[in-house]
Each structure stands twice: as structure tokens, then as C-alpha cells.
Amino acid sequence: MPSPAAPLLMRLLACSASAAVRAGAYVHEVMRSGELGIVIKGHNDLQTQADRGAQRLITANLRAAFPGLTVIGEEEEDPAAAPLGPDEIVEPLDEVLQQCHRCPEKVQNVRPEDLTVWVDPLDGTSEFADNLLDNVTVLIGVALEGQAVAGVVYQPYYRYLTDPSQAGRLVWGLDGLGIFGMGSDSHRPLPTGRVVVTTRSHDSDTVTAAVTACGPTQTLRVGGCGHKVLLLLERRAHLYIFASAGCKKWDTCAPEALLRAAGGRLTDIFGRQLRYDPGVERPNNRGVLAAMRVEDHQRCVEAMPEDVRQKLQGPKQS
Ligand code: AMP
Ligand code: MG
Numbered sequence: 036m037p038s039p040a041a042p043l044l045m046r047l048l049a050c051s052a053s054a055a056v057r058a059g060a061y062v063h064e065v066m067r068s069g070e071l072g073i074v075i076k077g078h079n080d081l082q083t084q085a086d087r088g089a090q091r092l093i094t095a096n097l098r099a100a101f102p103g104l105t106v107i108g109e110e111e112e113d114p115a116a117a118p119l120g121p122d123e124i125v126e127p128l129d130e131v132l133q134q135c136h137r138c139p140e141k142v143q144n145v146r147p148e149d150l151t152v153w154v155d156p157l158d159g160t161s162e163f164a165d166n167l168l169d170n171v172t173v174l175i176g177v178a179l180e181g182q183a184v185a186g187v188v189y190q191p192y193y194r195y196l197t198d199p200s201q202a203g204r205l206v207w208g209l210d211g212l213g214i215f216g217m218g219s220d221s222h223r224p225l226p227t228g229r230v231v232v233t234t235r236s237h238d239s240d241t242v243t244a245a246v247t248a249c250g251p252t253q254t255l256r257v258g259g260c261g262h263k264v265l266l267l268l269e270r271r272a273h274l275y276i277f278a279s280a281g282c283k284k285w286d287t288c289a290p291e292a293l294l295r296a297a298g299g300r301l302t303d304i305f306g307r308q309l310r311y312d313p314g315v316e317r318p319n320n321r322g323v324l325a326a327m328r329v330e331d332h333q334r335c336v337e338a339m340p341e342d343v344r345q346k347l348q349g350p351k352q353s
């Protein structure tokens with residue numbers, strides 16, 4: 036067990052990291068079983084047994100370890116869900132606890148009631164069902180007083196096609212401390228030109244118009260908000276553009292926190308900060324725009340066409 040003197044936010048990150056890895060093992064189990072148990076939640080919106088079971092593992096572990104913490108998951112909760120078995124309870128990850136002494140001063144004394152945890156147990160479900168497995172991530176984001184400050188992104192099928200012996204990749208970060216788990220990937224130089232990454236399975240005229248306006252030399256269409264932000268962190272793309280209301284707070288909280296911790300930026304398409312207070316509307320009504328370099332982000336905000344801006348003016352501040 037971590038020392039009780041370890042800051043709450045570090046203990047929460049350490050537990051979230053282990054819970055994400057455990058959830059990733061469960062995602063593998065479901066895929067191996069071949070029984071995905073697909074439920075259609077809405078138009079172009081799927082859920083599988085992996086989404087349901089991974090969320091149970093994460094939310095039950097976090098709630099047991101941190102009483103009083105607000106944990107909001109994407110999937111509807113089953114009030115009759117079985118309690119965690121002994122092989123389902125996780126211990127906080129040492130790799131995270133070892134950084135406790137470097138915890139930024141401004142987050143050393145946060146209380147559970149200051150935090151909201153946003154859980155996407157499986158981001159990229161359409162791609163999971165289509166067997167594009169490296170698009171899948173497990174996302175746990177931590178908001179402090181409504182701002183994304185810390186997060187865990189676990190990619191259970193990292194490099195599974197080229198190196199099947201690879202275990203998944205765990206990336207975690209905290210604003211003011213940095214990000215961990217990218218290895219040499221984050222030192223790659225940016226490609227030449229302007230590479231834009233956007234949705235593969237939720238395209239629309241508005242999404243395409245926004246991408247085109249930013250003048251891409253190449254457009255990568257891949258699944259998952261977590262996966263797309265990993266591509267920014269890996270310096271494989273300059274911009275992530277999604278001019279649509281389809282992404283929710285559980286999609287963006289962990290990715291935004293990682294980008295912020297790495298010096299990048301994730302906002303709505305108008306360049307405004309997203310909020311993650313527990314009562315906030317779930318959809319990111321004004322879309323998502325992210326980049327590692329502030330100048331790429333700003334140029335894209337300025338290039339956003341007027342008709343796209345008008346369509347994305349949601350009813351409330353998000
Ligand atoms: P994508 O970039 O299409 O992979 O979407 C990123 C995240 O937002 C995924 O979790 C999607 O399920 C979600 N999302 C995006 N657009 C929609 C939509 N129109 N309906 C439901 N979920 C969406
Ligand atoms: Mg998602």
C-alpha cells in the first residue's frame with residue numbers, strides 16, 4: 036500500500052493506471068472469446084461486453100479505494116453488478132507512486148470532493164468491432180475543479196500487428212509533472228507539411244469542411260479520441276480536428292490532461308477550454324481541436340469556416 040502521506044492525486048493516478056491495465060486485460064479476454072455481445076446504443080454508437088466489463092472493473096476499484104470520489108463512466112451502470120473478485124482488485128502502480136516526491140505543489144493537497152473522474156472504458160468501440168485493435172484505448176481522466184489535470188491512456192493492442200509479443204502501452208501524465216510511457220516516440224521530429232488526424236467512423240460534411248479549411252497535406256482517418264491524441268504525442272500528426280458534437284467528456288478528459296502535461300492543447304473548435312464539472316453536459320457540443328504546438332492550434336482556430344462555426348454553436352457553454 037502507498038504511504039498515506041502520498042498525495043491523493045498521485046494515489047488516484049496510481050490506482051487508475053493499474054485499473055486501466057486490468058481493464059485492458061479484460062478487453063483482450065472478450066476479444067479472445069469471440070463473443071462481443073454488441074448492443075446498439077444509438078445511431079453509429081455501439082457497446083460491447085468489453086465496454087461494460089471494463090467499466091465495472093475501473094469504477095468499482097476507484098470507488099472502493101477513494102470513498103467520496105465522483106466517478107462518471109460512459110456506460111450505464113448495472114446496479115446488480117457482482118462485487119469485485121480477488122483477481123479483479125488492483126494495487127496502485129509503483130511506477131506512478133515513485134513520482135510522488137515530484138508532485139507539483141498546487142495539487143499536493145486536493146480532496147476527493149475537488150475531483151471528478153471521467154471514465155471511457157473502451158474508446159474506439161466501432162474500431163474494436165471492426166478489428167482495428169490498435170485504435171482502442173482505455174481512458175481515465177481526472178478533473179480538478181472542472182479542469183482536466185491528470186490522466187491515464189492505456190492502449191491494450193499497442194503494435195499488435197508488427198510485434199505480437201508487445202504488452203499494451205500505458206501512458207499517464209499530470210499537469211506540471213509531465214507524461215510517462217511514450218519512450219522515444221515523443222522525441223520524433225514532426226513530419227513535414229500539416230498532417231491532420233480526424234474521425235474514421237463519425238464523418239460529416241462539417242467535419243470534412245473543418246479539416247479541409249486547415250489545409251492538410253495529409254489526413255489520417257483513425258478511430259478513438261485517445262488514439263488520435265496518442266498520434267499527436269508521437270509527433271505523427273500536427274492537428275486533431277473534430278467539428279461535431281459526438282465526442283463526450285469521458286472521451287476528452289484523459290487525452291486533454293496528457294496533452295496539457297506534455298505542453299500541447301485540446302479545446303473546442305473556437306479555442307475555448309472544455310469544462311469537466313460533474314454536472315456539465317456530456318457532449319462536447321462545440322467539437323474538439325487539439326495540437327502539440329500552440330501555433331498550429333491557433334492557426335486552425337482562425338481558419339475555421341463561418342458555416343462550421345455557426346453549426347457548432349451549441350446551446351450552452353461546454
Ligand atoms: P471517433 O473520432 O469517431 O473515433 O470518435 C471519438 C469518440 O467520440 C468515440 O468514443 C466515439 O464513440 C465518440 N463519437 C464521435 N462521434 C459520435 C457520434 N456521432 N455518436 C456517438 N459517439 C460519437
Ligand atoms: Mg470514446
Ligand code: MG
Binds near residue numbers: 155156
Ligand atoms: Mg467508449
